[in-house]
Amino acid sequence: MSDEIQVSVRTLGDVATVIDLMGDVTTFAEEAINQAYQGVSSGGAVNIIFNFRENDYINSAGIAILIGVVTEARKREQKLVMTGLSAHFQKIFRMVGLTQYADLYPSVDDAVSALRNGGSG
Amino acid sequence: MRPQGSRVVELKIPSELGYEKIAREAVATVARRLNFGEEKIEDIKTAISEACTNAIRYGSGADARMKVVVVLTADDEKLDILIKDPGVSGIAPIGGGETGIPDIKGMVEEKKRLGGMGLYIIRMLVDEAEFIQPNDDDEGNQFRMVIYRIPSDEENKSEVGDSGRRK
16 A cells, blocks of 8 residues: 655765655655665765655655764764755654754755755755 | 535545545545535545544455445535444444554654554544444444535635625
8 A cells, every 4th residue: 555665776976875765655665764774874974865755655654764864974974955845844853853954955966965065955 | 616515425445555546536526516625635544544443454354345325415504424334343432533643753662563544544634533433223333424525715705695695
């Protein structure tokens, strides 16, 4: 019933590593998201972009998974950025306070520009 | 389209995570017929997802043999959503329950367990949300949400007569 999440990883030069998420971000996505994050972390990623597909379904269990990633990223002094979220889910992420720990940008390009300039969203 | 009297849609979904998406799609269809705006429809979809997820996970132990019942009642003033579950993991306290802002700092610092955000999100997105006392014929939990209709500009124009007063 759940749209199984597809997770892929790409590197944008020395600027950032992108984790592309396609599908539902719910409790079923936990293993895939954590595996991708652990993989890029062990590869030495410092700036990590979680790129969502705009119309995918995200629930509070999915947000809890992302908070778990934030926790790990803080320990490793990584910078987390999130892109591609719909206006609705940007609002939800702000509502629960996730944006205190991860900047939001409309697109990967916007995030990369900001990271190059050392800015925050 | 504006309802005359009330319209009721009732769904029974298996108590299995993922099936809440059927309730999301159903409520979106009903909300569009009530002329809710797209952002409000997204709010309602998220609220019903969280409420159904709670009913599946906590109200019926994610046992797919059980059912979660979703009743959508639309009338001129509001969309009323009732979520019923068997309450196998215990009965939720009647009323608003926990309303605090999630302690995300505590979660990030690993002082608080992850989760517990669903009810807060629901309350931020709908006009009313509470556990209610089931009727005598029903057992288990019943969680009710209400979203009031705000007439759109188009409806306002059509309902204002020559005198400028609303009919």
